[in-house]
Amino acid sequence: MTSHSDSxxxxxVDDDEDTRQMLEMLLNINGWQxxxxxxxxxxxxxxxxxxxxxxxxxxxxPGMSGLEVVEYLRDTDHPVPVVFVTGADDVAERLRExxxxxxxxxxxxxxxxxxxxQDECPPxxxxxxxxxSSSHRSGGTVDPA
Amino acid sequence: xxxxxxxxxxxxxxAWLINASQPYLRLLSDAASPSRHAAMLGDAxxxxxxxxGDERSVNGPESVPGPGSLLDEGMSGSxxxxxxxxxxxxxxxxxxxxxxVGFHPFACQGTPIIAPDRTVAGVISxxxxxxxxxxxxxxxxxxxxxxxEADLLAARLQDDIATYLDAxxxxxxxxxxxxxxxxxHHAGRVGLHLATQLTQHGEAPATVESVxxxxxxxxxxxxxHARTWRQLAGAERGAPTYVDVADLVRRIADLLRxxxxxxxxxxxxxxxxxxxxMLVFADERALGRQLLAHIANGLNAAGSGxxxxxxxxxxxxxxxxxxxxxxxxxxSGHGEPLQWRIEFRLTRP
Numbered sequence: 001m002t003s004h005s006d007s008x009x010x011x012x013v014d015d016d017e018d019t020r021q022m023l024e025m026l027l028n029i030n031g032w033q034x035x036x037x038x039x040x041x042x043x044x045x046x047x048x049x050x051x052x053x054x055x056x057x058x059x060x061x062p063g064m065s066g067l068e069v070v071e072y073l074r075d076t077d078h079p080v081p082v083v084f085v086t087g088a089d090d091v092a093e094r095l096r097e098x099x100x101x102x103x104x105x106x107x108x109x110x111x112x113x114x115x116x117x118q119d120e121c122p123p124x125x126x127x128x129x130x131x132x133s134s135s136h137r138s139g140g141t142v143d144p145a
Numbered sequence: 146x147x148x149x150x151x152x153x154x155x156x157x158x159x160a161w162l163i164n165a166s167q168p169y170l171r172l173l174s175d176a177a178s179p180s181r182h183a184a185m186l187g188d189a190x191x192x193x194x195x196x197x198g199d200e201r202s203v204n205g206p207e208s209v210p211g212p213g214s215l216l217d218e219g220m221s222g223s224x225x226x227x228x229x230x231x232x233x234x235x236x237x238x239x240x241x242x243x244x245x246v247g248f249h250p251f252a253c254q255g256t257p258i259i260a261p262d263r264t265v266a267g268v269i270s271x272x273x274x275x276x277x278x279x280x281x282x283x284x285x286x287x288x289x290x291x292x293x294e295a296d297l298l299a300a301r302l303q304d305d306i307a308t309y310l311d312a313x314x315x316x317x318x319x320x321x322x323x324x325x326x327x328x329x330h331h332a333g334r335v336g337l338h339l340a341t342q343l344t345q346h347g348e349a350p351a352t353v354e355s356v357x358x359x360x361x362x363x364x365x366x367x368x369x370h371a372r373t374w375r376q377l378a379g380a381e382r383g384a385p386t387y388v389d390v391a392d393l394v395r396r397i398a399d400l401l402r403x404x405x406x407x408x409x410x411x412x413x414x415x416x417x418x419x420x421x422x423m424l425v426f427a428d429e430r431a432l433g434r435q436l437l438a439h440i441a442n443g444l445n446a447a448g449s450g451x452x453x454x455x456x457x458x459x460x461x462x463x464x465x466x467x468x469x470x471x472x473x474x475x476x477s478g479h480g481e482p483l484q485w486r487i488e489f490r491l492t493r494p
Binding site for chain 1 (some may be wrong): 168249264299306322324327328329330331332333335336338342343346356359360363404406407408440491
């Protein structure tokens with residue numbers, strides 16, 4: 001079962017540190033919880049331990065590419081939706097075959113990404129963020145779905 | 146002021162600049178909200194092309210000049226559109242420094258937008274009611290101008306791809322490099338968007354500035370890589386010219402940095418400035434492609450976990466050698482290195 005918090009948690013996978021960190025800050029101030037991974041292997045490791053609502057996935061990375069991550073997720077029937085972000089212009093067909101939910105060409109319009117995430121998993125409201133933060137400090141538990 | 150028909154024609158002629166600038170005008174407007182403000186785009190002559198702002202500033206009785214207004218400094222005196230064009234750089238004009246009385250309530254600032262061919266494409270400016278707000282917007286304005294310049298260059302790159310890379314050629318490496326250089330453009334855009342939102346959320350100016358510096362660095366890296374890429378991708382042979390081969394090697398190695406990281410190869414270029422200037426007389430594009438192939442061979446041979454070292458060796462008064470050494474990784478450490486050399490005959494202009 002996915003918890004209430006998981007439904008607002010986004011996994012950003014990108015080997016570029018600037019992109020990864022600035023996307024994380026952008027999503028944070030818009031109310032999402034964010035976890036990050038710099039490689040495909042790290043992303044799969046995160047996914048084996050915790051549920052997320054959506055993955056924002058870069059393609060060209062050291063080791064496993066973004067496409068290989070999606071292939072693995074589909075092979076293992078992992079249900080998480082993917083926002084695939086790439087500078088390549090020759091992957092559209094393969095992404096359709098893999099039933100990738102969203103495909104954005106670099107450089108993305110960040111407003112478009114935020115709109116997609118809003119559809120896939122509405123972010124925490126600011127007052128809820130503050131409440132959750134104080135609950136965590138007092139040892140509270142995560143709300144069930 | 147132009148007639149409505151002429152305004153329409155002007156905007157149609159400059160649609161390439163307007164389209165590239167609109168997201169950035171909106172970001173500037175977002176960052177300036179909720180104060181009264183206008184973010185404006187002018188062409189290279191000082192004609193206003195587009196205005197985004199609050200309703201009163203754009204359409205109210207005290208609105209800023211709209212599309213078709215000529216704000217050339219010679220005609221309209223000091224202002225945030227014409228003066229940056231006249232001075233060729235950033236300018237701030239506050240209150241009564243404006244020649245136009247209608248601008249007196251505003252603190253305006255503008256900076257030119259440079260086209261891919263390095264000519265002035267236009268100017269972007271902000272007009273706000275308080276000088277403090279104007280100061281807050283200054284770094285976002287610079288970054289927005291860079292963002293527009295990067296977008297104009299990116300559009301040119303897309304044209305290049307269609308022109309140069311349609312036919313199946315040996316250019317898979319060039320195509321792959323295009324994917325890599327777009328990464329910095331992508332990071333720059335995300336950073337600018339983030340900085341705007343941080344400003345709206347009232348974050349400390351130092352935080353915003355640090356994000357903007359990072360975004361700007363990404364955009365500058367993209368533009369530098371894009372220029373090198375265009376040089377390599379061009380189909381036409383150029384006339385021989387004096388080329389600093391040390392600088393060209395450094396730029397190509399920099400362009401290959403992401404590719405090397407993705408392949409998990411450590412690429413060690415010649416140290417910055419160590420080689421000095423080394424002039425050769427050559428077709429820069431052909432020479433660049435030769436160097437690209439040479440260094441890419443080094444990456445291939447080094448393979449995952451290996452090291453590719455690029456160095457100038459054996460310097461003589463009339464020549465120097467470029468040596469690429471590929472050292473593959475093995476279970477026990479590093480394998481036998483492979484080496485390639487090219488000799489460059491040096492010249493003087």
